[in-house]
Amino acid sequence: MIAHVAEAGEGRGRVVLHLTQAATSPIAIQAAVRVAQAFQSEIESLFVEDATLLDIAALPFACEISLSGRHRREISPEVVARQMRAAAAAIGRQLSELARQAEVPVHVTVVRNDPVAALVEACATRGPWNVVALGEPLSTATAERLDEMLTLVTGTTGLIVVGPMAKRVGGRVVAVVEEIGHFDVVLRTARRLHGGDENSRLVLLLVSESEEEAQIMDDQARLAIGDDETVEIMRARIAPSEPAMAAELLRRLSAGFIVGRFGGLLIPRRGDLRSLCSVLECPMFLMR
């Protein structure tokens, strides 16, 4: 969607901010707003009240263990529903304030469903040019489900994810290109996010396994960029089985936003994302 919007020069698209009862990262919300602002799109805040949770709460022995593990209490569907409504309202207020400042339209939707199913449905209804921003920070468990999510949610062109260490959405935009065929769409998306900010540079990170491949991409990239001084080209060689190296590379760039494709050297489709989760300080826009 947004890549398409960027390519087609369309004025609008949609960011679906996926929220559940799990903890939501404020950086994820800010990232959703930044993307929506950059692409002049709107945000649909999709808060999913997990129906399964309400079923659990109806079990006769159901009780909740607090996050600290020091308290245990009996719960009921009513209590859980009230908690979820309160959580949705709190996040809604936070989002509305940020969106108001950024002059981004927001639609708030609260549904009771399975979280992934709700997302599939929402993106299918107004697709296919959606991008999904995940409110829950990446953990090892959730990172493993990214591939599944992109498979099930067909009405999206990418995911915006943040890690538990996320602390900023401002600053330089890093566009990660691993294949020359993706160069144009990734760079266009990154440029929209960069917005021509004179105080920060747009870094085009060319990632490859070999020096030869890197040189070819470099030549092509320089040809395409021309004399655009806002873009800085960097090259990196990463071995396919070195997720820690990729993670360290991203950390040292001190990016404010990373744009890349899901399923490459940097973010392998079924790789170990623990290193990335532990260092990622900014949102990452993973294009399909």
Next chain:
Amino acid sequence: MFFKRSQPDAAKLQSDGTTPVAGHAPLPVAELRHTVDPASLGFVSTSELQPISGLIGQERALKAIQFGATMRANDFNIFVLGPPASGKSTAVKQYLTNKAREESPPADWVYVNNFEDPNRPRAIRLPTGRAKPLAKAIISVIDELRSTIPATFEGEDYQARRRSIEEEFRSGQEQAFEALNKRAMEQNIAIVRTPTGFVMAPTHEGKIVKPEVFSTLPEAMRKEVETRIEALQKELETILERMPKSDKVRRQRVSDLNTEVATVVVREALDDVAAMFAGEAEVQSYLEAAGHDLVRNVGLFLVQSGEESEIVKQPADTARDPRFRRYLVNVMVGNGDSPEEGAPLHEELNPTYGNVVGRVEHIAQMGALVTDFLLIKPGALHRANGGYLLVDARKLLLSPFAWEALKRTLKAREIRIEQPSEVSGLISTQSLDPEPIPLDIKVVLFGDRELYYLLAMHDPDFAGLFKVQADFDDSISRSAENHLAYAQIISSIIREHGLRHADAAAVARLIEEGSRLADDREKLSIQIGHLADVVREADYWAGTAGSAEITREAVVRAVEEHAQRSDRLRDRAQEAISREIVLVDTTGAKVGQINGLSVLQLGSFAFGRPSRITARARMGAGRVTDIEREVNLGGPLHSKGVMILWGYLAGFYAQDVPLALAATLVFEQSYGGVDGDSASSAELYALLSALSEVPINQSFAVTGSVNQSGEVQAIGGVNEKIEGFFDICRARGLTGGQGVLIPKSNVQHLMLREDVVAAARDGQFAIHAVEHINQGIEILTGVMAGDRGTDGNFPPGSVNRMVEEKLRAFAERARAFGARSGGGSGGNGDRTS
């Protein structure tokens, strides 16, 4: 008797029964003004003269200053007393400047943060000239750390170690959680996150078992599920509870890592400073404490201040970055900027409490006043420590708390900065208690004599702390040597102000003006400020006259113009007399009436004014009534003078009879206060005239006090008094018979205006110097005063004879009156008022 007089001759008795007396000679013209011959000065123009400081004829004061400045004791401070604008301050400064230059500059002092107790900043003594380098070195250290610390903590080495710690703990938690999750799944139990915690539920084929299905399960199965869930919940609780503890360990390990890394960086940065100040134990101690604090607060260097420029990538000035204030050095005293620098000599022109002792300033932040050691500001005592502090005593005393603070500091021999509000206990607010700085100083106070004696009388600490009194004279003697020195001072003034040079005649006239200012023809005033004013004005008038040098005429013009600008009230007073609004006779003769003379001082201008004094006498109880005193217009000195009259009358005329006199004395048309005894001779003349009924010549005015023996004594303002009467007479037309009687002892003070001298030279006006009342009464009445003869009687026709007869007559009448009324002798009362 006091002077020779011809014996009375009965044949010379006039028709009115009085004995005439030969005229007394007035003072020669040469006595009226001590002029200076320009040729005697030995130069043509002041351009030939070497300028001098102005400290002439002040050997006593100079010796006192030399002693006080050399005596290195905290209580031998100097009080320089003398008239204002006498050049004493300039002279003292000049002397002390030279002396200070020969002495070594004192140590430097800085205040630094006390990391253990920030409210009590540390004072550190440094060798001369080392304070500013220390301050700069510390800023360099911080600048360096602002680069090296972020670089080190961003570096691969630190990040790898940090990640290792984080990962170790995170994976430990996650592994525990994942293991539990796995065990739960093996038992067909799901762990699900809620907004505020975790819940567990049975699953079947990966799906949560719905409540309605669960309720259909056999009781035993339900129980078993519940038992499994209970066990898993306990495990989950254990894992969750362990998380804070393990997080604490993680934080501690990260903190240890930070300390280890920061210590290396900080030590490297501080090593250079430590080497620069290797011999300074206090600096080393401070650097040690600062190093610990830097390591402890290394996070300060890892956050953006918000002031750093994104464009030039230049960090904001360290000295202005609030994060690093605690490490900066506050230079209180930094000496040794110049190789010729000696001991400090500081003059505090505005000696408020804060300016003297120093102060702790505050900054308003969020509605509260906050402060730190960098807001400690030095005072004059800090700047002059190890040298000399010059302060005007009056200004110091007028500044609240300043005098007490100075005394307290001198006594304690240390500068302790306290807020005045704390000293007075008025306001209790958070402030600092900086460590005191030892004090070694010589304080020089400037003030007038009145102030000095007031302090000596009323402040018990004063004499103990200011033991050296440098007393500057108001004037110096006139001599050829001092004339030349005076001319050199004039030359200095001219050079200092860039004026035209003065010719010898102008200098001579200025010397004469100096004498006039001193009110003494044998003295020269050393009010250098006033002299400088006259010279500068004379320069102006010389300029308007197109003269290349200051001439005598220009000086005369300057003096006259100055007087004219100030003499509006004198004009009004003379006009009132000329228009006979104020009655003063300058011709004719009247019984019991005389012209007295008084001086009015208005700022820097004084003028004389004649006043009519009248006396009336009748039989009474020995009382001379001073009407001024009766209506509270007479001061104590005036009343004293009037009482002396009674003593003179009683002793001179009524040794064997009661003084049955009731007399009244009054300053006519005087509506203000009268004080001083300079009119007492005039009052006595009026009283003698009233008793003898011999008229007084109104062409004369009289000044001088009198004692009980009839001797006429010196008074002040003699020149202004003579000139005041002269101006009235001249306005009405000089007759040649007019003049003024002055005490003979005042002749040495005569420095009359040139126009008065000219009139005297032409015989138009006369100044008579008298020693005794008898001499004066003869001049005033033209009648012989008369000495008591061998028979005990005054000669017939003499004033004294007539006075005595009148007093005897009063006594007789009083006795007769007393006998008739049965009241005893009646008139022998010795009372007076």
